[in-house]
Amino acid sequence: MLTVNLKNKRSRKMFIFYCSMIALPVLQVVIFYFGVNINSILLAFKNYDRETGAYAWTGFEHFIKVSNEMFTDVTWSFAFKNSVLAWSVSLVVSMTLALFFSYYIYKKGFGKNFFRVMLFLPSIVSGIVMVILFRNLVDNFIPAVVVRLGGEEILGLLANHDTTMLVLIVYGILMGFGTNVLLLSGAMSSISSSITDAGQIDGANKWQEFWHIVFPQIFPTFLTILIISIANLFSNQLSLFSFYGSYAEAQFYTVGYLLYKRTLAASYAEYSDLAAIGIILTLIIVPITLGIRKLLEKVGPSNG
Secondary structure: OOOOOOOHHHHHHHHHHHHHHHHHHHHHHHHHHHHHHHHHHOOOEEEEEEOEEEEEEEOOOHHHHHHHHHHHHHHOOOOOOOEEHHHHHHHHHHHHHHOOOOOOHHOOOOOOEEEEEEEEHHHHHOOHHHHHHHHHHHHHHHHHHHHHHOOOOOOOOOOOOHHHHHHHHHHHHHHHHHHHHHHHHHHHHOOOOOHHHHHHOOOOOHHHHHHHHHHHHHHHHHHHHHHHHHHHOOOOOOHHHHHHOOOHHHOOOHHHHHHHHHHOOOOOOHHHHHHHHHHHHHHHHHHHHHHHHHHHHHHHHOOO
């Protein structure tokens, strides 16, 4: 344990310097994390009085109200279904492709630097710019190409309700793909070449090298990305606000978009409902996240 002898003048100066350096970050955490969240938790148990302009304690009234709403309002059904669907597809497709693209870059495949830049480019360019480009691609360019090739005139892929959700999920995958590749390829680059060289001497092919040597070494990074994606399950808007503003159709809602839209239009009286919703969703997602993390830490590969 580190101890500081404050009787020593030099130690006192170091201690004062240390306290001055961490004072601002600690203050920010106390105010903007603990302060805001504690206030939000308390708000869920209060009701706004329009006449006095003050909040009064009402117990679990808002929890009962929003729980009934979640089970009876079809909008919530759409939101939960779309959030889980988007997360599931993104997990399978994005993480699988990110692992193999990262391995390709790690093995110094042809054009590795080009792929690294191009895959991360969507994360650098302004989100609104990417939305405009992507919308023009799927709603204007692709239908025009189909007609030019002799096909029948078709609706844009976003305008066609049969393909809208698929297009939104694909866009979400593209936007997060580069970040995953950057993190995973960075983890792979730290693997000692002596380990892979030993595998090659033993006759391991590319697949065996990846599965038995590389993946166990980067599993902590993979697990971190997975856990973060689970924790963000109910906050993912699927870029609906960027595409549609506040006018997306209910059948395409995600939980993140629904909460964001309600928060934008909320009055003081509705803040308590939103705080209660936040607590309920937290109580749902926290045990799921911790449980999956515990499970994967037990059954996942060891890099020992």
